[in-house]
Amino acid sequence: MEGTLRWIGHLIARKQPSYLVTANLDFAAQASTDAELQRILVEAELVLCDGTPLLWASRLTSHPLRERVAGSDLIPKLAERAATEGWRLFLLGGEQSSLNAAAENLKQKDPGLMIVGTYSPPFAPLHELNHAEIAERIKAAAPDILLVAFGCPKQEKWIYQHYRDIGVPCCIGVGATIDFLAGKVHRAPAWIAALDLEWIFRMVQEPRRLAGRYLKDVIFLITQLIREREGAIKAALSSRSASLQHEIRANDVEILHWGGPLIVGTVDRFSKPSYNSPFIIDISKVTLIDSRGLGHLLQTLRGAWKSGVVGCYACPTKKVRTIMEMTRLERVIPIAPDKESALKLLNREQLGNTPPPVVDLEKHTLLLVMPQHVTSETTKECQDEVGREWFRHGNLLTLQLDFGGTLLMDNTGLGFVIHCRQLVSERKGGQLKLLRLTPNVLNAIRTARMESLLGIPPKGDTE
Numbered sequence: 001m002e003g004t005l006r007w008i009g010h011l012i013a014r015k016q017p018s019y020l021v022t023a024n025l026d027f028a029a030q031a032s033t034d035a036e037l038q039r040i041l042v043e044a045e046l047v048l049c050d051g052t053p054l055l056w057a058s059r060l061t062s063h064p065l066r067e068r069v070a071g072s073d074l075i076p077k078l079a080e081r082a083a084t085e086g087w088r089l090f091l092l093g094g095e096q097s098s099l100n101a102a103a104e105n106l107k108q109k110d111p112g113l114m115i116v117g118t119y120s121p122p123f124a125p126l127h128e129l130n131h132a133e134i135a136e137r138i139k140a141a142a143p144d145i146l147l148v149a150f151g152c153p154k155q156e157k158w159i160y161q162h163y164r165d166i167g168v169p170c171c172i173g174v175g176a177t178i179d180f181l182a183g184k185v186h187r188a189p190a191w192i193a194a195l196d197l198e199w200i201f202r203m204v205q206e207p208r209r210l211a212g213r214y215l216k217d218v219i220f221l222i223t224q225l226i227r228e229r230e231g232a233i234k235a236a237l238s239s240r241s242a243s244l245q246h247e248i249r250a251n252d253v254e255i256l257h258w259g260g261p262l263i264v265g266t267v268d269r270f271s272k273p274s275y276n277s278p279f280i281i282d283i284s285k286v287t288l289i290d291s292r293g294l295g296h297l298l299q300t301l302r303g304a305w306k307s308g309v310v311g312c313y314a315c316p317t318k319k320v321r322t323i324m325e326m327t328r329l330e331r332v333i334p335i336a337p338d339k340e341s342a343l344k345l346l347n348r349e350q351l352g353n354t355p356p357p358v359v360d361l362e363k364h365t366l367l368l369v370m371p372q373h374v375t376s377e378t379t380k381e382c383q384d385e386v387g388r389e390w391f392r393h394g395n396l397l398t399l400q401l402d403f404g405g406t407l408l409m410d411n412t413g414l415g416f417v418i419h420c421r422q423l424v425s426e427r428k429g430g431q432l433k434l435l436r437l438t439p440n441v442l443n444a445i446r447t448a449r450m451e452s453l454l455g456i457p458p459k460g461d462t463e
Helices: 002-014 025-033 035-043 052-058 071-085 096-109 131-141 154-166 177-182 190-194 198-205 207-237 291-307 318-326 339-351 379-392 411-425 439-447
Strands: 019-023 046-049 088-092 114-119 145-148 170-173 246-250 253-262 279-289 311-314 358-360 365-369 398-402 431-435
Touching (some): 002 046, 025 035, 025 052, 025 207, 035 154, 035 291, 035 439, 071 088, 071 145, 071 170, 096 114, 096 177, 131 154, 145 154, 154 411, 253 291, 253 339, 279 318, 279 339, 311 339, 365 379, 398 411
Parallel strands (some): 019 046, 019 170, 088 114, 145 170, 253 279, 279 311, 365 398, 398 431
Antiparallel strands (some): 358 365
């Protein structure tokens, strides 16, 4: 907890947009099926363990988590620190009465606290929220800390969609914490919390809402622990032999070769790229990988994202690929089966551009090849291009969106697809066709339960 508060202070002093994630078991279970939510976890500045079962599970590893850092415990302590340091808070989401009560209770406890705004937007699905108005309110208030209470995963997806634009140094999804602070939902007595049984107290309060969710989460935890057990045992018994590594340069691409076990005790011996140019890391000689090794893979990529360079991993062994698939990280880590494919992947990511819309007046079609990342940073241009060509040619009837090269689509991208559907429906005989849907794009559509709306067959049907 104390380390978290110090790190938040560092983020505010740094004054760069960032976000924290408070992950409990349900969050982990949802991320296992939601590629966008997993990507949010990977890119977070800090991930806090907000679930006792996760704390218990970590004790089965060689590096257990030190303690649970629950959002409901963090926010009161953060408010106290904010009152001392002069940090400005903004509360977003939940009912307005809860926001007002929470703000009043926090100010009574810490009179010097500056709460510079509260806002409860009308309830709506994420892609239908009044995003521009919400963002403008926050930017006008210029808080140091933004607490978002939309519930998981809506709050995390909203933060990920907007944190760069609103420029808040520390954004946190807080779920039901606002209701705790407002006194509308009571927390477990201290002795129950001390026994790590607070989840039982909450389930007794809301059995209809939580019983089914807890059962699903426990099944996920047991299943995942069984899947990981064999890999963990092998990692614990593996030798700590030094990794073999060297780097060469070819066609302005930095190439690193990693070899040996990428596990606890060896990760510090694996050199990272310079981040001065695109890079490929050849992992064909990596004999074993554990959770600490996966963390090293992710940290290496995070360094690339922060530096604005592109990189990927190449030539994974069957064992390494199996571990990545088991943890579902193959959905968010760029991996190529060979070096030639890796170079093509780098070229596509580095250029980042897509061809202009193609109009076929004979077939009455408009084709738009979608970018690699269909997010808030790319959809505005796509929407402008589609609108311009669609209205310029009044005889167009079919709008085709090609997702063959798309690795990630967030809720802004879903909103764009819905906009396209509405656009074509306004023209008699108009239709929208989604081409070459990649697994991550299908995952985004199905997670939002938009299959029937977009004419996508249910999971398991022939596609």
